[in-house]
Every structure is written in structure tokens, then in C-alpha cells.
Amino acid sequence: MSYQNKTYVAFDGDNDMQYYRIMTAWKENDKIDFDFHNAHDLNSARDTSTEESIKAQLRERMANSKQMILLVGKNTKYLRRFVPWEIELARKKDIPIIIVNLNGKRYYDENLCPSTAKGWVYTMNVPFKMKIIKYALDSFPDRYYANKGKEEYKDHRYFYKDSVYEELGI
DSSP: OOOOOEEEEEOOTTTOHHHHHHHHHHHHOTTSOOOOOBGGGSOOOOTTSOHHHHHHHHHHHHHTEEEEEEEEOTTGGGOOSHHHHHHHHHHHTTOOEEEEETTOOSSOOTTTSOGGGTTOSEEEEEESOHHHHHHHHHHHHHHHHHHTTSGGGTTEEEEOOHHHHHHHTO
């Protein structure tokens, strides 16, 4: 049995890689208070691999993850291969999902989110800003597990109130 302490990051590798790279740069910078245990460090799925071998590596990453970040850009909704599959796998494994909107919106953006993201019981939506992503990584998984079975949390796509952003200086 693996120890689930990683953060699984799903994104459009063709168009949104720079945002993933920014997150890893924040993590590596000792002067920035941003850290996460990156599930991508477990193995390296290569574009030259077969689809099944890539999925096997992604399953290993997910098996070691306690939460997932879904970076949502302008083309994410049109992806049909890996991202929808990753979303479904996270749902099956009951992993909390933090949807990070690359367009800066603080709430669920139906125009950009993949259709597989609809109907989740409980997700958190934030813009691509370091402080709010860190806040979500630090607080949302515990909130998710404490509230996921409660009726008032069913079929909701949550976002933080303005007061949280103000408190963080955003």
C-alpha cells in the first residue's frame, strides 16, 4: 500500500505546460512559500510511450496522491484522451479536486471545464495565483473529507469568498 501524500497535476500538455512549470518553479524557489509533493516526480510518462504504458504510469501517480489540481485553460474542455481519463480516475479514487482556472476566474467556468468535471460532488475552484493555490492545497483536502457525504455539499462547485482573498493579500 502506498503512502498518499502527493499532489497530482492534470493539464493540457500541449498548451498549458508553462503553468505547470511555473508551479514547479514556485516549489523550487527557497524564497517562495509554496510547496507540494509532486506526483509527477514518481515517474516520467513519455509521449513516445504507448497509451497503455502512459496510463499505467499515471495510475501509479494517482495511487500515491491525496489531492488533484486540474489546470483549466482555453482548450482543456476539448481534450479527449488523457485529461478526461485522469478526471474519471480521480473521481473513482475519491480524490479531492482543486480546479485552477488559468483565465483568472475564481469560480467554476462552465465554458472551459471539461464535461467530465461536471457533476462532481464537491470541488474547489480558484484562479492561477500562487497564494490561493497554496491555501487550497493546505486546506481543501481536509474540508473535502470532513464534508463529502453531507447533503449540503452534494453537486456543488465551491470557491472561496472574497474575504479569503483579502486575507491572503490577493
